[in-house]
Amino acid sequence: MGPSKGSPHARRSHSALPDERLAPGAARLATRHAGRFSVETVQRLLADSYLRLAATAHVTTHLVVLAERFTAERLDALAHVQGALGVGLPRGLFVCNHNAGHSQLAAALLQHRAAGRVTVSSAGTHPGPGIQPYIAQVLTEAGADPTGAFPKPLTDEIVRAADIVITMGCGDACPIVPGRRYLDWPVPDPDGAPIAVVRQIRDDIDTRITGLLASLPNT
Incomplete structure (x- = not known):
């Protein structure tokens, strides 16, 4: 009792x-x-x-x-x-400054394309107050689910659990953990961009995700 x-x-x-x-x-x-x-x-x-x-x-x-x-x-x-680190599904972490634009796009697109083969997280070094305009729209157009997207701060356990850390313009504030695989994707920030440009950014990220998935084991 x-x-x-x-x-x-x-x-x-x-x-x-x-x-x-x-x-x-x-x-x-x-x-x-x-x-x-x-x-x-x-x-x-x-x-x-x-x-x-x-x-x-x-x-x-x-x-x-x-x-x-x-x-x-x-x-x-x-x-x-x-x-046991390295056991189970690969874990990918997307990091940008505000976790309100391109890192959210990348996380949702990888979640969609991987179809359960990857555990995906995203975070911001200085998270914004909300998701940028048009992010949900362009994700929906691509067939990805935007409902779980919200800016989150970068925390120690999320970084340490990641097998792959993909940085997206956070510069010196990006996390460094020895032994992790790091990628840097120099994708433009969609903040304030017109919808046509946001779609281009989404498609650029989607192409990179196709390459990322091809590089992962058992995908």
Whole structure:
């Protein structure tokens, strides 16, 4: 039987979260990772994810849901780091400055083209407040799903879990982890560009992804 609603343990667990609406998500994540991560670890990471996203988001309507998604990604990456690196699906990470334009395009397109053969993440060194205009439109036109796209900060466990890090214009702020495979794609930033140019950028990225998939084992 778990702690009662008013017990000291329940109060400590509840107070670990910056928003009480995070509690159901924390319970779901803790159940998913039972035996791997403690409840306290899950709550700490969820609270950190929420605060990181809240620091840059202009619209906070879906912040609780996005924080749970971001935390799920971070926990999966941390489990990979603590387990057997290099085992299982290849993990690709796209990094740019704001994670609102070309890195989101690249991540969604790779997710679409790989059809479950690659675990894909994206992040920004200085994440923006939201996805740039036309990104969802050009992804939908290409048959990719844009619904999971939102700017996320670069975190240690996401970088360390990646087998391939693809940088897209973040310069000296891009992460460096010894032993990783690094690619740099000098793709223009679609921020403020007309839709025709955004489509060209998408197609350029798509061509690069075709080459990336061809270079991966068992793809």
